[in-house]
Amino acid sequence: MSDDKLPANHAEGHGDVAAADNPFADPGLPAHEVRRTDIDERAAKRAERQVSLLFIVSMLATVGFIASYVAIDPTRIVYIFPLGHISAMNFALGMTLAVALFCIGAGAVHWARTLMSDVEHPAERHPIEADDEVRADVIEQFKTGAAESAFGRRKMIRNTLIGSMALVPLSGVMLLRDLGPLPEKSLDSTAWSEATPSMPIQLINMNTNEAMKPEDIQVGSLTFARPGPSALRPNGLQESDEDFQQQIAKDALMIVRIQPEDIKDPNSAALGFQGVLVYSKICTHVGCPISLYEQQTHHALCPCHQSTFDLADGARVIFGPAGHPLPQLKISTDSLGYLVATGDFSHPVGPSFWERSQ
Ligand code: FES
Structure with missing residues (x-):
């Protein structure tokens, strides 16, 4: 850009004049320095290739x-100096994501410093509502900026930038796989489904x-229970199995004893035995284990989002x-007087938002 197109304070070195008149005056902008890439097309091409290379590395x-x-096997551990022993997958994910983001940033900075126009366009103060002339000026400046950024002309930069920006979000999409499959109908049946x-x-x-x-269940106490061995064998599940706890997670129970006259819901009382009531321990919001019980009010509280259930009223x-x-x-x-389940849960356990329509 020639000096006659530059703002006055650029072309004249406005800062020096202001400093001489008044040491506290607005120092203004430094005079524009012509870069090599402004005058040497080969240098500009070289800078273009460097920027594109950074975007390609990001991809x-x-x-x-x-x-x-x-x-990478998620359980694999490697020694990395000076971090010590760490997960190979975490290290690889961290490094590759860091490089991908760094190269986009570095490419954009290098592009701006070497190829985009570095001439500032100060905007004079004006009334809040811009008149037509100002709007036309803004549009003109926008077009000028777009032209000077060479976004349309330098196709290699444009294409590689678009490619790297399009690929980076895939890293986040891949991590959604860690959420695992939807439980779908898997919560419809538990080990208790076999009980008759x-x-x-x-x-x-x-x-x-x-x-x-x-008689082992005291009024006011909260007891947690799981199914006995007779429920586990039909599934081939043994207590010695490595994933035993995981397998029985959805079978977890919460047992309370309430004075029969305090039980408000007759249907709930009929499902229990002499005031002993047994509920699923899994919250029906998003599945946290319920662990708090207030014996005076018979309220069970889920610690995750404070859902509260009245165990004396059918866990409403x-x-x-x-x-x-x-x-x-x-x-x-x-026949020996031990507590047993004689039927399945009243309805499927756990959160319900994906399948409770039927
Ligand atoms: S999971 Fe229990 S309230 Fe949210």
């Missing part, structure tokens, strides 16, 4: 991120690993985001 790093996510009056399933105390009798939701009551299990006692 390759994003591909490397995806490949690392798919190919003729083939009851024992309730096992999770703390003592022993069967319980109704009285507060919070949960959409429906906790499922209740039908129980009785076996």
Whole structure:
């Protein structure tokens, strides 16, 4: 750009004049310095290739991120100096994502410093509402800026920038895979689904690993339970299995004892035994384990988002985001007096937002 097109303060070195008149005056902008790439097309081409190379490296790093996510064993540990022993996958994901983002940033900075116009266009103060002349000027400046950025003319930069910007979000999309598959119908049946009056399933105390009798459950206490061995064998599941706890997670129970006259819902009382009521421990909001019980009010509280269920009233939701009551299990006692389930849950356990329409 020639000096006659530059703003007055650029062309004249305005800052020096102002400083001489008044040491506290606006120092203005420094005079424009012509860069090599402004006058040498070969230097400009070289800068263009450098910028494109950075964007290409960004694209390759994003591909490397995806490949690392798919190919590296998540349990593999490697020694990296000076970090020590760390997950190979985490290291690879961190490095590739860092390179991908850094190269986009570095490419953009290098592009701006070497090829885009570095002439400032100061905007004079004007009334808030711009008149037609100002608007036309803004549009003209925008077009000038677009032309000077060479976004349309330098196709290699434009294409590689678009490519790197388009690929980088794929890193985030890949991580969605960690959310795992939707549970879909898997919550419709639990180990308790097999329970019938003729083939009851024992309730096992999770703390003592022993069967319980109704008299073991005190009024005001909260006991957690899981299915007994008779429920596990049909699935081929054994207590010694490595993923035993994971397999029985959706079977977890919460047992309370309420004075029969305090139970408000007759249907709930009928599913229980002498005031012993058994509910799913999994919150019906998004599935946190419920662990807090207030014995005076019979309220169970989910610690995640404070959904509160009235266990004396069929585990009705009285507060919070949960959409429906906790499922209740039908129980009785076996010939030896131990608590057993004689039927399935009243409705599927866990959160329901993807499948509760039927
Ligand atoms: S998971 Fe229980 S309230 Fe959200």
